[in-house]
Amino acid sequence: MSFSAEFLQQRIAEAKRLVYERVEYQEGLPKPTAFVEPEIARGWALLGWLGAFMVGLVLIWGLVRLIGLFLGSSGRGRKNMEVAKVIQPGLVIEIDWERIRSLVASGEFASAIHELLALTLAELERKGGVVLMPHLTSREIAREIPMPTAAHEALQGLVATAENVHFGRRPADEADFQRCRVLHDEFVARLAAGGKS
Incomplete structure (x- = not known):
């Protein structure tokens, strides 16, 4: 008995259909995976x-810096405020010449020079129109601190x-004190003269 090719193809197609419809085959198929986004x-x-x-x-950093400049909490803004504002009363203690003379008389020249520097800074407060911030050396x-050039040079010499x-x-002697006294007097005179230094 011979079968035609067409008959055989129909039988094969029917067999495939029956296999595909069977439950065992459907459960054996791989489950579709969820879409995975490419790496x-x-x-x-x-x-x-x-x-x-x-x-x-x-x-945020830029905003904080901008606010800091307005409030003076950043380094640059704070420094500008110190030089421009420099107002806080009572920084330099009152030092009189009598105290300095007694230190010189007892031979304590280093202490006398230090007191003379404090007196000079008090003069800067009184006659220079500024009050010094306590944390400034x-x-x-x-x-x-803005001041006339000659006053600036005298103050620098006294500070040094x-x-x-x-x-x-370094041991100090009377000559050191006298030099500092001249610098103090020069500073006071130039500060009083203002811009005419």
């Missing part, structure tokens, strides 16, 4: 979020000598 797309998204985060940080005051004999513990 490259996730990488670009991560870079985008990281970039947005960095831009946000820069904007004498060197910073000599460098940053006071640092050497008081903080550097």
Whole structure:
């Protein structure tokens, strides 16, 4: 008995259909997987979020700096305020000449020079129209506070000598004190003269 090719193809197609419709076959098929985003797309998204985060940080930093300049909490704004404002009463204690003379008479020249420097800074407050901030050192005051050139030079000389004999513990003598006294007098005179130095 021979079958035609067409008959055989129909029988094979029918057998396939029956197999595909069977429950055992349907359960044996692999389950469709969820769509997985390609790794490259996730990488670009991560870079985008990281970039947005960095831009946000820069904007916040800039805003903080801007507010700091207005409020004087940044270094540059604070320094400008110190030189321009320099107002706080009672920084320099009252030192009189009698106290300085007694130190010179007892041979305590280093202490007398240091007291003379404090008296000079008090003169800067009284006659220079400024009140010094308590955290400024004498060197910073000599460098940053606006004053006539000759007064500035005299104050720098006095500060240098006071640092050497008081903080550097170099022995001081009466000649050192007299030099500082001349510098003090020069400072006071030039400060009183104002811009005519």
